[in-house]
Amino acid sequence: MIATYITIGIVALVIGAVLGIMYSKSSLNSKGKFILEDAKKSAETIIEKANTQAETIKKEKHLQAKEKFLELKSEHDSNIQSREKKMQEVEKRTKDKEHKLNEELSKVGRQEKDLEKQLADYSKKQEIVERKQQELDAATAQKVEMLEKISNYTAEEAKEELVEAMRAEAKTRAQAYVQNIMEEAQLNAKTEAKKIVIQTIQRIGTEQAIENSVSVFNIESDEIKGRIIGREGRNIRALEAATGVEIIVDDTPEAILLSCFDPVRREVARLSLHRLVTDGRIHPARIEEVVLKTQKQIEEEIIEVGKRTIIDLGIHGLHPELVKIVGRMKFRSSYGQNLLQHSREVANIAATMAAELGLNVKLAKRAGLLHDIGKVPEQESELPHALLGMQWAEKYGENAEVINAIGAHHDEIEMTSLLSPIIQVADAISGARPGARRQVLESYIQRLKDLEAAALSFDGVSSAYAIQAGRELRVMVESAKVNDEVAHQLSYDISEKIQNELTYPGQVRVTVIRETRAVNIAR
CATH class of the missing domain: 1.10.3210.10 (Hypothetical protein af1432)
Structure with a gap:
């Protein structure tokens, strides 16, 4: 600010000097001199004012600087006092902790002294006990020696004789006691067991369950039998090959028999037949498709039956498997x-x-x-x-x-x-x-399982089904592994194995089926 006023004064002085020079060169008359002097005075007046204002501003700035210094000093003093107060508090807490620690150390020292004193007392008491034990052992040995002289028995001999006498007496008493307890327990146990079994049988009503190996599939008319058999029997052969169940189509009106020892296979065949007859489309490809879907449905039904059973019995937390x-x-x-x-x-x-x-x-x-x-x-x-x-x-x-x-x-x-x-x-x-x-049914089912297992033991056999109550064994082979000549030999080998290893009534006919398919899809 001061520099600004000084600059203005200098500029005014220069302007005045320039004007004066101009007037002095152009004219040296008295009027020019007067103007020059007047300009000098104006410039001096401006400079004085500028100096005065500069001094005033300088004093103001000095006062402001002084006030700012005092303010900063006051703030600094306040911060120092706050820090000193905190340091005093920290020092006080440190002294308190040190005092407590000293008290704890003195307490531990007193406890150590007490412990040392107790240990010393314990050592003295232990020495006294050991001395008395030695005295007691010596007195006992002296008494035993005196008794041995009086009884003409050593201590070990006396112990053995006493133990043997006590053992014989205890054994006699124990046998009598055990005999009484056993008799009473047997009497009570038989009575209670009979009572529990009789009450249980009376409280449980059971149904007689006689399982057979034949299911009946009812149809609306005998015309459907021809569609199930198919041209040259291809449909019924495809159904038997896919399910492993013998389909018996005879003169029985409005009924077809499904024969198989495995209830799951029979159920799959029954449901598949129901779907095929309802749908109306019966041919080998459709039969295989329906059988696969039915097998998946049976798996879901198995899980549902398991869930219903455990719910009926009130059983919880059973593993899904x-x-x-x-x-x-x-x-x-x-x-x-x-x-x-x-x-x-x-x-x-x-x-x-x-x-x-x-x-x-x-x-x-x-x-x-x-x-x-x-x-x-x-x-x-x-x-x-x-x-x-x-x-x-x-x-x-x-x-x-x-x-x-x-x-x-x-x-x-x-x-x-x-x-x-x-x-x-x-x-x-x-x-x-x-x-x-019925023991007979169980042995019959086991015989059919053995027939199928005998066929499956040969290489190239994909599946085997015992049908006609075990009188025929149908064997499906893989066409890529078994040719026509090998199929004839395989039929002979299976029949020989059945004849040599299995027991069965009558005759078993072994039929090996080899089929080649060519499948393409038009898109």
Whole structure:
């Protein structure tokens, strides 16, 4: 600001000087001199004013700077005081902690001194006890020596004689006591066991389940039989090859017989026939398509049956694989008795017995339902069904008592809980009632399975089906591996193996079928 006023004054002075020079050169008259002097005075006046204003501004700025300095100094002093206060607080806390630490150290020192004093007292007492023990041992040895002299027995001989006498007396008393207890327990156990079994049988109503190996498919008219057979029998052959079920079309009015020992195959064939007849399109390609869809539907039905069964019995938390296995039991039989019905009966009988004995009813139902799951493997196993079922139950996280009950219900393993004999008894009750089982059917089904297994053991065989009650064995081979000549030889080899290794009534006809297909799709 000061520099601005000085600059203005200098400019005015220069302008005045220039004007004066101009006037002095142009004219030296008195008027020019007067103007020059007047201009000099104006310039001096402007310079004085500028100096005055500059001084005033300088003083103002000096005062402002001084005020700003005082303000900063005050703020600095305040910060210093705040820091000093914090440092004093920190110092005070440090001193307090140091004081507490010193107190703790002194306390620990006092405790160490007390501990050392107690250790010293304990050492003295231990020395006194050891001295007294030595004195007691010496006195005991002296007394034993005196007794040995008086009785002419050593201490060991006296001990043995005394122990032997006490043992004989205790053994005699124990035998009498055990005999009394055993007699009383046997009497009570037989009475109670009979009562529980009778009450259980009275409270459980069971249906007689007799399984057979033939299903009847009803049709509206005999005209449909011709469509099912097809031209030159191609439809019925395709259906038998796809399902492994013998389709018997005879003079029986409005009915077709489905014959197979495997209930799942029969059900697949029955449902497939129903779909084909309803749809009206019956030819080999359509038959294979429908059979595949029906097999998937049966798998879903198996899961649904398993879910319904566990809901009916009030069983919760069963692994999905075990639910599927339970559903498969619907399509299996044991000595002619439906396996799922048998397992439900065993579950209810076991639950009733467990309730009578005050045991866990839910575990009893669970073990009863699962005790025969080893009878429905997807692939044949060399293990007994009880051990196979036990392995599955263990694999899928079942209770230890349930696992033992499954494995021990035919005495393959040792029973470790009261639940195991209950399942064994319930299984016997369900299977022993009149009309429950038929040994003949079980052996018949096993014979058909052995026939199929004998054919499947040869290389190149894709599938084998025992039909006509085991009188015929149809063998499907892979055309890429087996030619016509090998097919004839294969038929002979299979018949020889059946004749040499299996036992069967009558004759078994072995039919080897080799088929070549060419399939293309027009798009």
